[in-house]
Amino acid sequence: LGDTCAAGKCAPGAESLTTWAGKAGPGFSDGSADSARFQEPRGVTLATDGAVVFADTSNRRVRRMDAAGVVTTLAGAGIYGYADGLASEAMFRAPMDVAAGQAGWVYVADASDHRIRLITETGQVTTVAGNGAAADTDGPIGNAQFYSPDSLAVDAKGAIWVGESTRHRVRLISAAGVVSSPLGSGTPGFADGKGTAAKLSYPYDIALGPKG
DSSP states (O other): OOTTEETTEEOTTOOOOOOOSOOSSSOOBOEETTTOBOSSEEEEEEOTTSOEEEEEGGGTEEEEEOTTSEEEEEEOOSOBSOBOEETTTOBBSOEEEEEEOGGGOEEEEEGGGTEEEEEOTTSEEEEEEOOSOBOOBOEETTTOBBSOOOEEEEOTTSOEEEEEGGGTEEEEEOTTSEEEEEEOOSSOSOBOSSGGGSBOSOOOOOOOOTTO
């Protein structure tokens, strides 16, 4: 918002919009912020080192931009598919959102693969939960299944909150490794209330407040 804004307040007419990163037109290239190319970038998070990490959905990659404005590929070979392993060789189907975790970890909601993935600080991609089948199965993390998870957030206890917009609910992977469905009835609509008594309609994003 420029130098005319201070303490979170702007004078009337002081707001402005600038291009943060990306050259016009879809494509893929790393490099300086003004020359890098993306293809349908979606979810974004701030990494523990101050870098901005985001899901480059149609490029099947997770990208990052450091404080100097240099864009690099954090993970993904750019090939549509599923493969864990070395970050540069790993494959995603549709990374829709990212969330920063402990020690430089980055969690990824891989919607079309129905899995929650993890990029570790050592540059390895692993699967946290989901077996690739589209289903609503709660329980131990090894048996749980997801249905197009497209948003997520990690809380201070290490639990992962997962949004499934097309299922109209929010799922939870506890720090103990148990998956539950604590919010939303699964039927689209509008209703306030507690837990599964509440109704949501296509919740597309999640953000955690300071009290969790």
